[in-house]
Amino acid sequence: MAGLTKEQIGGILARQGILVAFALFMIGFSIANARFLDPDNIMGVVRSSAILGVMALGVTFVVISGNLDLSVGSMMSFSTIVVLDLHDKIGPTLAIPAMFAMTLCLGALIGFLVGYLKLNSLIVTLGMLSAIHGLTLTYSGGKNMDIADKAGTWFGVFGQGDALGIPVPILIFVLLAAGLGILLAKTPFGRKVYAVGGNRTAATFSGIRQARVVFSCYLISAFCVATAGLIQAGRSLGSQNTVGQGLELEVLAAVILGGASLMGGSGTIFKTAIGVLILGFIQNGLLLVGLQFYAQYVVTWIIIILAVWLDIAAKRGRLWSPIA
Amino acid sequence: MQAGTLSTFLKRGAIWGFIVLELIFFSVAGEFLSLSDKAFMDAGNMLLLLKQTAPLGIIAMGMTIIMINGNIDLSVGATFALCAIVLLDSLTWPIFAGLGDGVIPVAWALALLTGIALGALNGLIVWKTGVDAFIVTLGSMLGYRGLVFMYNGEQPTSHLNWTLVDFAEAQWLGLHTATWFLLFVTVAIWFLMNRTVHGRNAYAIGDNRTAAVNAGIRVGPHMMINFMIIGFLAALSAVVFYSESGSVNPNDGELYELWVITAVVLGGTKLTGGSGSIISTFGGVLAIQLLRKGLAHIGTNTETVNLVIGLILIAVLFLDRQLNLKGKEELKV
Numbered sequence: 001m002a003g004l005t006k007e008q009i010g011g012i013l014a015r016q017g018i019l020v021a022f023a024l025f026m027i028g029f030s031i032a033n034a035r036f037l038d039p040d041n042i043m044g045v046v047r048s049s050a051i052l053g054v055m056a057l058g059v060t061f062v063v064i065s066g067n068l069d070l071s072v073g074s075m076m077s078f079s080t081i082v083v084l085d086l087h088d089k090i091g092p093t094l095a096i097p098a099m100f101a102m103t104l105c106l107g108a109l110i111g112f113l114v115g116y117l118k119l120n121s122l123i124v125t126l127g128m129l130s131a132i133h134g135l136t137l138t139y140s141g142g143k144n145m146d147i148a149d150k151a152g153t154w155f156g157v158f159g160q161g162d163a164l165g166i167p168v169p170i171l172i173f174v175l176l177a178a179g180l181g182i183l184l185a186k187t188p189f190g191r192k193v194y195a196v197g198g199n200r201t202a203a204t205f206s207g208i209r210q211a212r213v214v215f216s217c218y219l220i221s222a223f224c225v226a227t228a229g230l231i232q233a234g235r236s237l238g239s240q241n242t243v244g245q246g247l248e249l250e251v252l253a254a255v256i257l258g259g260a261s262l263m264g265g266s267g268t269i270f271k272t273a274i275g276v277l278i279l280g281f282i283q284n285g286l287l288l289v290g291l292q293f294y295a296q297y298v299v300t301w302i303i304i305i306l307a308v309w310l311d312i313a314a315k316r317g318r319l320w321s322p323i324a
Numbered sequence: 325m326q327a328g329t330l331s332t333f334l335k336r337g338a339i340w341g342f343i344v345l346e347l348i349f350f351s352v353a354g355e356f357l358s359l360s361d362k363a364f365m366d367a368g369n370m371l372l373l374l375k376q377t378a379p380l381g382i383i384a385m386g387m388t389i390i391m392i393n394g395n396i397d398l399s400v401g402a403t404f405a406l407c408a409i410v411l412l413d414s415l416t417w418p419i420f421a422g423l424g425d426g427v428i429p430v431a432w433a434l435a436l437l438t439g440i441a442l443g444a445l446n447g448l449i450v451w452k453t454g455v456d457a458f459i460v461t462l463g464s465m466l467g468y469r470g471l472v473f474m475y476n477g478e479q480p481t482s483h484l485n486w487t488l489v490d491f492a493e494a495q496w497l498g499l500h501t502a503t504w505f506l507l508f509v510t511v512a513i514w515f516l517m518n519r520t521v522h523g524r525n526a527y528a529i530g531d532n533r534t535a536a537v538n539a540g541i542r543v544g545p546h547m548m549i550n551f552m553i554i555g556f557l558a559a560l561s562a563v564v565f566y567s568e569s570g571s572v573n574p575n576d577g578e579l580y581e582l583w584v585i586t587a588v589v590l591g592g593t594k595l596t597g598g599s600g601s602i603i604s605t606f607g608g609v610l611a612i613q614l615l616r617k618g619l620a621h622i623g624t625n626t627e628t629v630n631l632v633i634g635l636i637l638i639a640v641l642f643l644d645r646q647l648n649l650k651g652k653e654e655l656k657v
Binding site: 118124129131137141216298301304314320321 | 544586634
């Protein structure tokens with residue numbers, strides 16, 4: 001590495017560190033267990049990561065715009081329960097748009113509170129986490145929701161089906177990631193999201209209506225949550241009220257792993273997808289090398305801290321924080 | 325914070341006004357809607373309410389100082405569960421078998437030390453790496469919960485020690501043991517934050533970190549001490565609660581962080597740091613517990629509690645912003 005200074009190496013690591021880490025993990029796990037690289041195994045991991053992944057795509061927008069969304073977990077429970085309930089009442093073709101509309105309404109409410117009323121997003125979405133959880137329980141009366149005729153419906157296709165030889169959840173995840181990735185990276189709207197998250201005042205002076213941008217980000221997040229709810233509902237055709245509980249933090253972990261800063265203004269859809277896959281493959285890899293299921297949480301903890309630490313260490317040019 | 329102005333008075337008194345409103349509402353509504361003949365304001369009922377406030381209330385005191393300091397701790401629920409497991413499991417360790425009931429203080433000490441260690445780990449990482457406390461504790465929330473599950477799988481950890489149960493169920497001057505712990509913690513933390521150098525520095529750091537550094541305050545150690553305090557309090561909360569119940573599920577304490585933060589914010593503490601009051605946090609936890617109990621009293625589904633609390637939290641945030649908006653209008657577009 002003669003031509004590179006220490007700073008340059010640090011810069012590369014800061015920008016591409018997550019890819020390097022991902023590659024190292026894949027190599028490590030495939031050496032430890034030959035089954036890890038088996039196509040069936042890889043497909044299985046991606047497939048089970050799809051729900052988390054779809055939600056993470058939407059949260060990426062919110063985080064880049066400088067806000068947080070802690071309500072995605074209970075919102076996902078809500079959309080799952082609602083679509084399962086409506087499936088038997090008005091049929092799947094009507095239930096799906098109805099569920100999307102209801103979930104988008106919740107997203108719009110959060111977007112209004114955070115975007116237009118400028119309330120702190122952490123507390124608003126914390127409140128909505130609780131409120132939507134209560135709403136779901138009130139809606140379902142606390143009971144599990146099941147589709148009556150599980151064999152006679154095509155609804156399961158969203159969670160269990162295959163199209164072109166690829167499982168539908170993966171297909172949805174990839175298509176959504178591609179669409180949202182283009183929206184974020186290649187359109188004026190995407191630039192505005194970065195601008196609002198990067199420097200709110202500057203964005204305002206540039207004539208960007210930041211309230212509208214933030215509002216749209218929460219709508220996108222709600223749309224992704226509804227899609228995740230659809231996959232979840234299609235996969236199990238029945239659900240508890242708490243199916244999405246705790247997912248909000250795993251989603252956030254994936255987004256942070258992907259290198260999005262909680263301060264806003266940085267992150268990409270592609271890296272979020274990598275973050276999601278890292279979480280999925282770590283879980284799978286640790287199981288394959290014979291560790292307990294729950295060891296993944298501890299490993300995830302260490303990885304999150306290391307990833308963010310190295311990221312900011314590279315930015316400030318020194319490893320340890322300057323805090324006295 | 326300047327005392328005496330109308331808005332300060334409104335903000336300080338708001339939580340107590342809210343509690344009085346709750347009491348009146350549930351007493352009146354209870355007359356018509358309640359299934360039981362007992363009045364809502366029944367003395368026994370209120371004592372029980374205080375006791376049930378204790379587990380969240382003790383943690384909320386720690387969360388208040390963390391938030392005044394400008395940080396946040398999402399890992400308290402997992403810390404709570406891990407300390408509970410240490411408490412109940414260490415009661416049965418063979419090396420302590422010879423101690424008889426002397427094992428109780430040892431188990432308590434082990435659980436409390438675990439809490440302090442977990443908090444210190446969070447604090448050390450925040451201090452030395454400079455990673456935001458939100459991310460650090462988000463990570464450790466997962467990590468500590470993982471440790472809980474690795475300890476005993478998905479099985480509950482149970483051990484009933486009757487001496488311990490008697491102690492936890494005792495009443496002294498009418499108040500339960502747990503209530504005494506809550507009151508004692510409240511007074512101690514109030515003293516710490518209002519009458520000691522550490523407390524004053526914590527406010528200063530949360531209010532303006534650069535200014536605090538320039539004034540020669542060492543930010544890192546203060547933050548670490550605060551994280552150790554909240555770890556200790558999460559452990560104390562577990563010790564008080566599980567001494568009585570004697571059985572801990574690996575999922576216990578989940579979402580505690582959210583309840584606790586809700587209570588602290590209801591009490592008027594700012595997420596941005598630098599302002600907040602221990603006494604108001606006490607009001608905040610009381611208000612939440614009253615709401616839970618009151619809604620159950622008038623026969624609402626327990627599910628509604630989440631809905632109501634979420635909406636109240638957002639409403640409080642909105643009102644608070646309206647009160648603060650005067651004089652510091654944001655950039656107009």
